[in-house]
Amino acid sequence: MKNNLVKEIAKDRVEKLLKFAEERALENTEASKKLSKRYVQLARKISMHYKVSIPKELKNRICKKCNNFLIPGINCSVRLASSKRFLVYKCECGAEKHIFYK
Numbered sequence: 001m002k003n004n005l006v007k008e009i010a011k012d013r014v015e016k017l018l019k020f021a022e023e024r025a026l027e028n029t030e031a032s033k034k035l036s037k038r039y040v041q042l043a044r045k046i047s048m049h050y051k052v053s054i055p056k057e058l059k060n061r062i063c064k065k066c067n068n069f070l071i072p073g074i075n076c077s078v079r080l081a082s083s084k085r086f087l088v089y090k091c092e093c094g095a096e097k098h099i100f101y102k
């Protein structure tokens, strides 16, 4: 019966953590980068533990390899794929993410 409430809280926490992660990533200092990754890590843990999904628009911003919250121009580069069907986000760790759009 309380399961839904727990999930609501978990989802809220995940979104807040990712918001913090974005704010820290924008600061772009060594210390804030570490914190940002930590927030992303936590958010992913919570989402897995409570089986709540991370909203797609936020999921697209997370590097699966190093937990970076991707900010174009700060810690990732963006280019259009040659097929023009998706964007390629390249994280500073070298991992690439394909973002499909309509």
Ligand SMILES: [Zn+2]
Binding pocket: 063, 064, 065, 066, 067, 068, 091, 092, 093, 094, 095
């Ligand atoms: Zn990365």
